[in-house]
Amino acid sequence: MSRVDFLDFRLYQIQLFLVVCECKSFTTASQMLNTTQSAVSKSITSMETTLGFPLFERKKNRLELTEASRILYAEWKHAIRNIQSSIDKAYSAYYKRQSSLIIGEPDSMRTDKDYLPAIKDFQVMHPELNISFVEKPIGELISNLLTDELDVAITVDYEIPSLKNLDVNWKIIAESPKLTIIMHINNPLAAKDKLEIIDLKNEEFIVMSPLGHQNYIDLLVRLCNAQGFEPKINSSAPNARSMMSTLIRSQSGIVLGNRFLYDGNSPELKHFELDNTESSLIIVWKNQTERPIVNDFIKAVVENEQYKDVN
Known part of the structure; x- marks a missing residue:
C-alpha cells in the first residue's frame, strides 16, 4: 500500500469533500458550491482513487460516511478552518500595516x-x-x-x-551643525572662550556604553587620534540622557555631543563648538x-x- 501525500489533493477538492460530508448529497453539495452534480461526483471519485478506499456508501437517496471519511472530515474541517483563519489574520495585518x-x-x-x-x-x-x-x-x-x-x-x-x-x-x-564639547560650568576649562580638541588631552570623557554605541566611541577616538592622543575615558553611561545626567551631577568630566542631546541646554553646562566638525x-x-x-x-x-x- 503506497503512502498518499496531502499535496495530492487541491484545497478545493478538500473543501468540496467537506461540503458533501455535511450535505450527504452530491446534488445538494453542487447547488451550494454553484457547480454541477457530475463535477462533484467526479471529484469525490478522483479522491477515492487516489486514497485507495471509498469515502461514502452510496445509498438510494443519500450518502453515508465511511469510518475513514469520518476521520478525514473531523481532521480536515479543523485544518481548513485554521487555514482560512490564518488568511483572514494575514489580510487584516497587511491592511492595518498599510x-x-x-x-x-x-x-x-x-x-x-x-x-x-x-x-x-x-x-x-x-x-x-x-x-x-x-x-x-x-x-x-x-x-x-x-x-x-x-x-x-x-x-x-x-x-x-x-x-x-x-x-x-x-x-x-x-x-x-557642529560637534560640541560639553562640560560643567565649574570645570576650569569653562572659563575659556574657545576650545580645540588638543585642549582636551588631559581631560576625562564620559561616554555612552560601547554596547550599542560603539560608533559614538569610535568617533571620539578618531577625533582625538587626529590630534595625536588617546581619549581618557572616565566612565560610561547606558545612553545619552544618562551620560548628560552624570555630567551634571558629578560636575566633572566632559562629553562629546551635539545640539540633539537631552539636558544640553542646562544652565549648569557650557558648550564649545568644535571647528571643522559636523553632526x-x-x-x-x-x-x-x-x-x-x-x-x-x-x-x-x-x-x-x-x-x-x-x-
Whole structure:
C-alpha cells in the first residue's frame, strides 16, 4: 500500500469533500458550491482513487460516511478552518500595516523638533495614516528597521559607518551643525572662550556604553587620534540622557555631543563648538521597501528644506 501525500489533493477538492460530508448529497453539495452534480461526483471519485478506499456508501437517496471519511472530515474541517483563519489574520495585518507608519527615534536625544513640522504636514495630506513613534536605544534602531519592526529610523550620522554594508539607504534631515564639547560650568576649562580638541588631552570623557554605541566611541577616538592622543575615558553611561545626567551631577568630566542631546541646554553646562566638525540627523530606510507610503514620507521629509538647519 503506497503512502498518499496531502499535496495530492487541491484545497478545493478538500473543501468540496467537506461540503458533501455535511450535505450527504452530491446534488445538494453542487447547488451550494454553484457547480454541477457530475463535477462533484467526479471529484469525490478522483479522491477515492487516489486514497485507495471509498469515502461514502452510496445509498438510494443519500450518502453515508465511511469510518475513514469520518476521520478525514473531523481532521480536515479543523485544518481548513485554521487555514482560512490564518488568511483572514494575514489580510487584516497587511491592511492595518498599510495604513500605519512606525518611526523609530533615539530614546535619549530630542530630535523630533527637527522633523515634526514635516510629519504634521504629511499627516494632513494623509489623514487615513496612523503615524506612531517608538523610542529605542540608538544601537537597536537599525536592527529593528531590518526586521520590519520600524518603517524608518531617525538616528545620528556617526552611525553611518555601520550602514554601509546593509541593504539600507539614508539621507540627512537636519544638521547640528557642529560637534560640541560639553562640560560643567565649574570645570576650569569653562572659563575659556574657545576650545580645540588638543585642549582636551588631559581631560576625562564620559561616554555612552560601547554596547550599542560603539560608533559614538569610535568617533571620539578618531577625533582625538587626529590630534595625536588617546581619549581618557572616565566612565560610561547606558545612553545619552544618562551620560548628560552624570555630567551634571558629578560636575566633572566632559562629553562629546551635539545640539540633539537631552539636558544640553542646562544652565549648569557650557558648550564649545568644535571647528571643522559636523553632526547631522539622518533618516534610514530599507532599500527594498514595498510600501509606497514609506517612500512618499521619506521624500516629504528629506526634500522639504525648511526643516533643515534648525537651531
